[in-house]
Amino acid sequence: MKSFRVTDYYKSISINKPQLEKQFTPDIREKDVLSYEVGDPLNEEEHIVAPRLVHRYKDRVLLLVTDNCRLYCRHCFRRDFIDRGDNDITDKEIDAACLYIKNNIDVHEVLISGGDPLTLGYKRLSYLLHSLKSARDNLVIRIGTRVPIVDPDFIDNGMLDLFKSISPVWMALQVNHPDELTPRVKEVLNKLTFSGVTLLNQAVLLKGVNDNLETLKQLCQKLLEFRVKPYYIFQGDLAKGTSHLRVPISKGLKLMASLRDEVSGIAMPTYAVDIPGGGGKIPLNPDFIESEDDNFYYLKNSAGFIGKYPKE
Numbered sequence: 001m002k003s004f005r006v007t008d009y010y011k012s013i014s015i016n017k018p019q020l021e022k023q024f025t026p027d028i029r030e031k032d033v034l035s036y037e038v039g040d041p042l043n044e045e046e047h048i049v050a051p052r053l054v055h056r057y058k059d060r061v062l063l064l065v066t067d068n069c070r071l072y073c074r075h076c077f078r079r080d081f082i083d084r085g086d087n088d089i090t091d092k093e094i095d096a097a098c099l100y101i102k103n104n105i106d107v108h109e110v111l112i113s114g115g116d117p118l119t120l121g122y123k124r125l126s127y128l129l130h131s132l133k134s135a136r137d138n139l140v141i142r143i144g145t146r147v148p149i150v151d152p153d154f155i156d157n158g159m160l161d162l163f164k165s166i167s168p169v170w171m172a173l174q175v176n177h178p179d180e181l182t183p184r185v186k187e188v189l190n191k192l193t194f195s196g197v198t199l200l201n202q203a204v205l206l207k208g209v210n211d212n213l214e215t216l217k218q219l220c221q222k223l224l225e226f227r228v229k230p231y232y233i234f235q236g237d238l239a240k241g242t243s244h245l246r247v248p249i250s251k252g253l254k255l256m257a258s259l260r261d262e263v264s265g266i267a268m269p270t271y272a273v274d275i276p277g278g279g280g281k282i283p284l285n286p287d288f289i290e291s292e293d294d295n296f297y298y299l300k301n302s303a304g305f306i307g308k309y310p311k312e
């Protein structure tokens with residue numbers, strides 16, 4: 001993805017805020033492609049079972065419905081897929097995905113992603129969601145989107161009514177900095193909540209954006225105020241030309257351990273990474289088990305206090 005795109009709204013809230021500007025402004029360092037950076041860092045192509053449909057984990061599938069977004073994030077791990085001309089999912093492709101889901105009873109959840117699915121607009125989304133529900137009426141729908149954050153006015157009453165008629169809908173947002181949680185965003189998120197949508201957040205740990213304790217603390221606390229559950233904070237994937245935005249895992253682990261001291265349990269996201277080469281997603285946990293012997297685990301808190309818990 002070489003394209004540059006930002007919305008008037010996001011641009012207006014980014015003035016004099018490098019932590020927001022960085023997310024959409026092309027950087028010369030994107031030309032630095034490291035030997036281990038690749039076009040498809042999650043090896044999604046390997047798990048394609050129908051056009052646009054990725055089936056990696058047993059009980060859930062991922063449907064990439066468009067290569068379009070309202071704002072192109074410089075750190076996007078699908079940056080080679082975004083805006084490459086695949087456009088929006090067709091009726092035929094929707095029908096094929098639904099047939100696969102119908103025939104695979106293990107599939108309990110469908111993640112709708114892209115690109116940004118909400119850019120499809122009300123009409124396409126309506127056909128998509130209703131088709132999925134007719135394929136399996138207890139299918140859990142999860143939509144990954146940044147539209148409410150980067151272009152809140154794009155969410156119209158048609159979409160809200162659609163979500164009201166389809167249940168359950170989970171929505172995974174991507175808020176990376178507390179300054180993205182504006183009063184306008186709050187209004188839209190409230191509307192989504194009142195339309196029966198359950199909101200989650202998947203942040204990306206980004207150098208110069210949110211790689212400090214105070215920012216992460218404010219982000220997680222404010223998300224709760226906006227009725228959004230912090231779900232994941234992702235370690236940057238090894239996408240081409242994104243090394244200047246990545247944070248070392250060692251720093252991420254330290255930040256997560258300190259964050260746990262600062263915020264409540266429901267404000268804590270899971271720090272996670274996709275294992276390069278296609279190993280899937282795993283949590284990265286600060287090590288609270290200091291050591292063990294035949295009889296005990298030695299558990300250590302962030303202040304250095306160690307207590308022993310028996311191996312019963």
Ligand SMILES: *Cc1c(COP(=O)(O)O)cnc(C)c1O
Binds near residue numbers: 061
């Ligand atoms: C991340 C991902 C999922 C969802 O995983 P969760 O841990 O349930 O959020 C599903 N399919 C693919 C291919 C993914 O990359």
Ligand code: SF4
Binds near residue numbers: 072073077082
């Ligand atoms: S909204 Fe998502 S898919 Fe689109 S550019 Fe940003 S991270 Fe990538």
